[in-house]
Amino acid sequence: MSSIANKQVLDFILYEKEEWPNSALMKFKTTESLPEILPGQFVQVKVEDSPQTYLRRPLSVNYIDRENSCLWLLVQKVGPGTRKLAALALNSKVNMILPLGNFFSLPEPKKESGLQNIVLIGGGIGTAPLLLLGKSLHELGYLPHFLLGGRSAADILQVEQFRVYGKVFITTQDGTLGEQGLVTEHSILKEMQPDRIYCCGPKPMMQAVASLAKKRNCWCEVSLENLMACGFGACLCCVEKTDKGHVCTCTEGPVFNINQLLW
Amino acid sequence: MVDLSVQLKALRLKNPVMTASGTFGYGEEYLDFMDLSRIGGIIVKGTTIRSREGNDYPRMAETASGMLNAVGLQNKGVDYFVKNIYPRICDFDTNVLVNVSGSTVEDYVQAAEIIQELDKIPGIELNVSCPNVKAGGMAFGVSAKALCQVVKEVRAVYKKHLMLKLSPNVTDITELAKTAEDQGADSLSLINTLLGMSIDAEKQRPKLSTITGGLSGPCVKPVALRMVWQTYKAVKIPVVGMGGISNTADAIEFMLAGASAIQVGTANFIDPAVSVTIAEGIEDYCQRHGLKSAQELTGALKID
Ligand SMILES: Cc1cc2nc3c(=O)[nH]c(=O)nc-3n(C[C@H](O)[C@H](O)[C@H](O)COP(=O)(O)OP(=O)(O)OC[C@H]3O[C@@H](n4cnc5c(N)ncnc54)[C@H](O)[C@@H]3O)c2cc1C
Ligand SMILES: Cc1cc2nc3c(=O)[nH]c(=O)nc-3n(C[C@H](O)[C@H](O)[C@H](O)COP(=O)(O)O)c2cc1C
Ligand code: FES
Numbered sequence: 001m002s003s004i005a006n007k008q009v010l011d012f013i014l015y016e017k018e019e020w021p022n023s024a025l026m027k028f029k030t031t032e033s034l035p036e037i038l039p040g041q042f043v044q045v046k047v048e049d050s051p052q053t054y055l056r057r058p059l060s061v062n063y064i065d066r067e068n069s070c071l072w073l074l075v076q077k078v079g080p081g082t083r084k085l086a087a088l089a090l091n092s093k094v095n096m097i098l099p100l101g102n103f104f105s106l107p108e109p110k111k112e113s114g115l116q117n118i119v120l121i122g123g124g125i126g127t128a129p130l131l132l133l134g135k136s137l138h139e140l141g142y143l144p145h146f147l148l149g150g151r152s153a154a155d156i157l158q159v160e161q162f163r164v165y166g167k168v169f170i171t172t173q174d175g176t177l178g179e180q181g182l183v184t185e186h187s188i189l190k191e192m193q194p195d196r197i198y199c200c201g202p203k204p205m206m207q208a209v210a211s212l213a214k215k216r217n218c219w220c221e222v223s224l225e226n227l228m229a230c231g232f233g234a235c236l237c238c239v240e241k242t243d244k245g246h247v248c249t250c251t252e253g254p255v256f257n258i259n260q261l262l263w
Numbered sequence: 264m265v266d267l268s269v270q271l272k273a274l275r276l277k278n279p280v281m282t283a284s285g286t287f288g289y290g291e292e293y294l295d296f297m298d299l300s301r302i303g304g305i306i307v308k309g310t311t312i313r314s315r316e317g318n319d320y321p322r323m324a325e326t327a328s329g330m331l332n333a334v335g336l337q338n339k340g341v342d343y344f345v346k347n348i349y350p351r352i353c354d355f356d357t358n359v360l361v362n363v364s365g366s367t368v369e370d371y372v373q374a375a376e377i378i379q380e381l382d383k384i385p386g387i388e389l390n391v392s393c394p395n396v397k398a399g400g401m402a403f404g405v406s407a408k409a410l411c412q413v414v415k416e417v418r419a420v421y422k423k424h425l426m427l428k429l430s431p432n433v434t435d436i437t438e439l440a441k442t443a444e445d446q447g448a449d450s451l452s453l454i455n456t457l458l459g460m461s462i463d464a465e466k467q468r469p470k471l472s473t474i475t476g477g478l479s480g481p482c483v484k485p486v487a488l489r490m491v492w493q494t495y496k497a498v499k500i501p502v503v504g505m506g507g508i509s510n511t512a513d514a515i516e517f518m519l520a521g522a523s524a525i526q527v528g529t530a531n532f533i534d535p536a537v538s539v540t541i542a543e544g545i546e547d548y549c550q551r552h553g554l555k556s557a558q559e560l561t562g563a564l565k566i567d
Contacts, residue, residue, distance in 0.1 A: 007295040009535065046533065051328040054480060056533060097535065229323050229330060230532040234288040236308075236334045237323035246316055246337055 005035035005099055007232060012071065014092045021154060023076045023125065024086035025062070028094060034069045037061050038103035039133035040223055040255045043073070044231040045085065046095040053081040056097065058228050058250075060129035060200070063161075071098075074157065076125035100231050101254050104133050104198055104221055110141035118144045119194040120166075121183050121209055123201025124155055129223055131158060133198060134165035145169060145194075149183035149205070152176045184208045194218050200225075210258040222261075223254045265549040266556040267542070269303070269524050271501045272449040274385055274424040276303030276358060276524055279557055280514065280542040283505050283528035284309055284362035284388060284428075285334065286479075289352050296535035302542055303524060304358030306388050307348075310378075311363075312370045314340035324461040324470035329480025329507070330529060331459050333473040336364055341374045345381065353383040360426065364390040368413050375421040386424025389417060389448075392432070392455035404430035404455070407442045414446035426503065429453040429494070431483075436490045437497035444498045451494060452503035452526065454487045480529040481507040488520050495521020495562055509537065511544025518545075518560040 012028035019025075044056035063072040077083045088094065107113045118137060120130045127148050137144045144166035150156050153176035162168045169188050170178025179186055183205065193216065199209045200223040213220035226249040228238040233251040240249050242260045247253070267278035282290075284306040290299055299305065317337025324331045338344070344361070352359060361378050365371040371389065378384055391404035391413060403409045418425060427443040429436060431454035440451055456477025461470040469475075487506020495502050504522030508514050509530040517525045527538045534540070545557055554560065 009296065053325075054328050054533070055325050055330060227321055227323050229332070229529075230286075230292075230535075232292055232535070234286060234292040234535075235323070235332070235532060236285075236317065236337050237332060239317070239320055239322065239337070241320075246320075 004102075005037070007097060007100065008032075008035060009095065009097050012094050012096060014088050014090055014094060015070075017088075017090060019086065020157070023074065023157060025158070026073045026075060026085070026088070028071050028073070028096075030069045030071070032069065034064065034066050034071065035099055036066070037064050037071070037099040037132075039106075039136050040103040040129050041099040041101050042129075042231070042254065043071075043096040043098040044100060044228075045073070047081045047084050048095075050080065050084060053084065055229055056231060057081045057085070058100070058225075058231055060223070061099070061132055062128045063131050063135070074125065074128040097231060101250055102252065104129075104223070104255050105257075106136055106140060107142075107196065108140075115142070115195040117192050117194045118142050118196045119147055119189070119198070120144050121147045121149070121197060121199040121201070123149045123183060123205040124151075126199075126201030126205070126223070126225075127157065129200055130198065131161055131165075134162060138165040143167065145188060147171070147183050147186055147188065148178075149186075149201070182208065184212050196220070199223070207263050210261070210263050213258060220258045221255050222258060224249045224256065225254065265546050265554065266558075267546055267549075268556075269558055269561075271426070271503070271523060272424065274358065274449070278303045278542045279518065279522075279524040279545060280538050281306060281358075281360075281503065281524055281526045282531060282538050283526040284390065285332075286528040286531050289348055290355055290359065291352065293531070293535055297539045300356035301539045302357055304360060305355070306360045306362050306526065307352070308338055309336045309362045309364045309390055310338050310341050310344050310374065311336055311365055312341055312374045314338065314343065319472040321470065321472055322476075324476070326459070326461060326478065326480075327482060329478055329482035331461050331471060331476040331478050332456070333471045333476035335473070341377050345377060349381055349384075353381070358385055359383065360386045360388050360424070362388045362390050362428070368416050371413050372416050372420055375417045379421055379423060384423075386426055386449070387421065388426040388428050388452055389414070390428050390455070392428055392430030404428075404439065405433050407438055410439055411442050411446055414443050414448055418447040424449050426450045426452050428455055429490075430455050431486060431490055431506075432458045437493050440494045440498050444500050448500060450501040450503055450523075451498065452505065453494060454483070454490055454506045457483055457486065479507070481509055483507045484513065488516060491517055491522050492520040492564075508541070509533075511541050511548060514541050514545060515548055515560065518557075519562070519564040521562045521564075523558070523561050
């Protein structure tokens, strides 16, 4: 389970939606068969009929059910494109390019790897790709720790779904849910030495997690959210400076080991 | 049966649709989405004599119906292209042209000489119009004197199809078009991106690391169409039109205005197979309008 499926342009139908003030969980179905999608990969969604959103919008795959050709996206409303998507009526048609990007590296099954403490750290909407990753880790025999952070309780989403695959820990900056503070300050990180950290969220948060991982000599992958135009390696707009120079985050990323980055 | 083929001097395209440099990678990026043999040609990424890291991130800002880019010709240099990329793409069943850029006349000449040795590359597109690099680039494309020199010297060494890509960032594009024609260019492609700028009002900062960048997409189409029309009337060599082409009707408009062929750029990002859709659409259009050949469209605009 590590080869990347061919990229496709597929139409989906929105069949279910859960909406919050700042975000929405959107569940889509396609009549075609869904290609294999690995945790950390993303889709490029077309926002129809709006000159303000000419380009597609990159969104992480939150969850998939391949048998039923279902795909979930978790969308934070930050601008015209994400607001328009979140406002779509049920049964709307949405066009996506997928699967895009690389994926989180999965360990060997727990029986063989002997790894104990796997921590998935998500900030804000950065928790989106961690659900599918948690599911995959669970299938490999792990009980991952999900450490979810946000400004306040309203930013902490899908807690029940995360609980299916592992243990959930929460921080909020205003203390309305879980421990008060930043994810890097959560007591769980003081109590145990993680074997692996996977992280996705705002850049300053990922940089804080990366420096914590470096200090504690811990393997760590982060998922970047650089601005993209094409999403499949054709425009060179999405670059990040790495040990190999400028690389495209849409093809060689969005997932990077922190040792590759010049943070 | 409609004959879709078009002739750019000695270069034959099986249909008038090409893809624009910098928006189509090396073609490989699109193989999952489309069959390259269904279009007339592809123009690969801007290539320079030495490798270039390009500009700092952020390099892209979306605008109303378009985008600004400031990629700055990131590429690994012509030698890397010859050794590593050419062998992978030389068997594509379409015309593969290389877009060549440089900071000095010698850069252009050397790169052209190296690419001339590649059997399966029938032509180059000289990019004298990139707004995203400090030295050279657009400097050659906005002064008739500098343009004259670069086309003349490349022409002296390069025997295959020489397409010259014009900058829209000039007062009178026909002056440069005529200069290029006089110096022996085989065809002219236009337009490259329009110099533009975008600001984040909240942060009070430019959105691009380079402050200014190149505007492309549907928002530039009326300007591009006007320039193709003016150029078509000013020169005898074939004109290849581009700028915001996103569908068949756009492509037809450029041909009516005088383009012999067209290039699809930014639209590839939104619909990666759109070039094939347009090629099919042109055939359909010709059938509906009783045309035997797509070449009949070139300059067929009715203005009485
Ligand atoms: C690989 C990848 C995966 C992503 N996954 C998700 C996801 O699962 N859920 C989700 O809600 N969002 C995700 N994003 C971010 C999402 O793509 C942007 O928020 C969206 O494109 C903004 O579009 P808009 O029209 O709503 O806002 P715009 O008007 O385009 O932007 C509004 C504001 O958001 C900022 N912004 C725009 N794009 C990004 C970005 N890529 N990263 C950070 N800030 C940005 C802009 O600078 C601006 O301040 C992901 C981005 C990438 C590159
Ligand atoms: C991301 C990007 C990169 C580009 N890079 C090049 C380049 O390397 N060389 C070049 O001649 N033109 C380059 N262009 C310009 C396009 O080839 C084309 O001239 C322009 O985008 C207008 O067409 P469009 O509106 O269909 O995109 C680039 C355009 C974009 C959007
Ligand atoms: S977004 Fe176009 S190359 Fe990455």
